[in-house]
Amino acid sequence: MSVEKVLQHIQERDIQFVDFRFVDIAGRAHHITLPASEVDESTFEQGVAFDGSSISGFRSVEESDMVMMPDTSATYEDPFMLQPTLNIMCSVHTPDGVQYERDPRSIAQKAEAFLKQSGVGTTAFFAPESEFFIFDDVRFESSMQRSFYSVDSEEAGWNSGREEVGGNLAHKVKVKGGYVPVAPIDSQQDIRNEMVSTMQEIGLRVERHHHEGGTAGHSEINFRFDTLTNSADNLMKYKYIVQNVARKWGKTATFMPKPLFGENGSGMHVHSSIFNGEQPLFYEKGTYGNLSELAMHYIGGLLYHAPALIALTNPSTNSFKRLVPGYEAPVNLVFSRGNRSAAIRIPIAAVTPKGCRVEFRTPDSTANPYLAFAAMLLAGLDGIKRKLDPVALGYGPFDNNIYELPEAVKREVRSVPGTLDEALNALEADSEFLTAGGVFSPDFISNYIQLKRQEAREVSIRVHPHEYSLYYDC
Template sequence: MLNLKTPKDVVDFIKAENVLVVDFRFMDFPGLWQHFSVPAHEVDEKTIVEGLGFDGSSIRGWKAINESDMLVKPVPESAFIDPFFAHKTLVMICNICDPVTGEDYTRDPRNIARKAESYLKSTGIGDTPFFGPEAEFFIFDDVRFDQNEHSGYYFLDSIEGRWNTGRDEGPNLGYKPRYKEGYFPVPPTDSQQDLRSEMMLTLEEVGVPIECQHHEVATGGQAEIDMRFAPLVEMADQLLKYKYVIKNTAKKYGKTVTFMPKPLFN
């Protein structure tokens, strides 16, 4: 993490580190990151304090077209350098606010998490809830699907898939984990070691503490990278970074990732 605390810290960092772009991110109602970017020279302390406007009616489940104006207010403590963009980009996670009243937006998932933490403290049951989700995922080499007037299908494939033991791979070297025997094998059966290690190191680079990474039980590319537990809002931010880093690192390797719990039969 960059350990930025105030709007001044952010502006000073932008100048000192020659940041070219500032990217503002927030979670939509279904739980996906959305973003927009501005030239770094347009960002000053006032920008961070007052926020930036956007069209809330274009975000699923949020605002009607006749009341679409909303604000993103960046959180300096959340700042990190994006590890994938071609131009040096500072990312800040944002809260969503009403531009007229200045109040937090009730459908902003981050606001809901903040309120839940505050409510827990007010009850006296506990002061800090810790969460440690195990966000397992599958790494696929090919994903195709369609649903049209005359056909419907989906097709998932992995070079590790048990179903590929007889495929002509010029040559096929074997090393396909059998069903429910993918837990902890070393390479060459585990073909994803270097990919997962790059994911792990990139996650730590953007401020997500990692405990370990390993191949998971299933054939077909199941993997796990364990995050260290954290308070609710912090973990929610980390989980979004986690998915972002894992999907983009996989894309660099020509692969794709899904966090679906059971994309394959068996």
């Protein structure tokens, strides 16, 4: 959409406000709103100024002036505002007009440009499957003398014996028993329907939705694949809609990977493929999983760089409470066709040449999608460039349930890092693949590691409630 068409849309639709948005390093959106009467061609030429020193990890106070540059192809009418509002996603530039090297969206755009320059293909497609929980009540505190969290859900299995207004009607969701039941066990069909309808209203193509495997409102909605930056934009819209529709229903939604102890967590399985024009590059009929040699090298790159990659695809301390055996989490760095216990799965059901893709199951939604998708593409391209063979490197294929393999065999399988600090150590040791083509700068990587180490330290130095259970009577 051109600037002229955006301005025409504002006039024709009687838009009252224009909301300019950007995404920080952690993956959270920020916005500045202008009355529509103040938006003209110069707004799109000059951008919208903001204070970069107030955004964690961006700029120091002596160089704080930053500019949001609107992307006229990334607009939609906000479905939640009382006054008609047009949302526009932006990339961040310095005052002299240069893409800011710490702006995640600019990094995603650079990754797409690097793919074209590499000669491998023209377009990378991504499709994230972002899971979430819907709760009724969430309380938490972390202070000097008290630390706790408490969540509740009317459909949670732990409430089967609770006295409820009007009587307890039972049909609660059992622990690990939430995968695709019908009502009345699935009590949130209407909420997810409204989420889907709202997504469709703003242009997202939704393929399906369902209750996920956990109790207490575990959910998943799948929207259609798109190009790298567009898919990251779409995920930001998706999370915005999920959280605001939940709030409209008097509930709260979280994409936190592991909000409940002893229950399956929420992942963000990411499907990806590369095309050259209209030609899919991952398909070759009759091979393992119908994958081409190029696709196998792409897998080799993902698995070879996985420990470092996970610092970007699973960037929270909570991520590693999901990445433990026994809760359907893909902790083993191997590949397989159709096997959901592998870190990389090759979908084989009803797959066409254009639908042939690789599914990386390790990521979660604490990831900044612009950074995660860009890093995945760069890892795969490095595998293609170096012709990394995942079979020769010992990454599979493993077509049996990995959790049920003999212990001697499992010991030979490489696992994901056990903590955020371990993943950051891996990123420090293996970051060159990210700097190819200037996509990630050394400054960004160093700054990112510093920010994430601070998060890990904030958790590690605090007294944990379970420590009272273990040690109070020592």
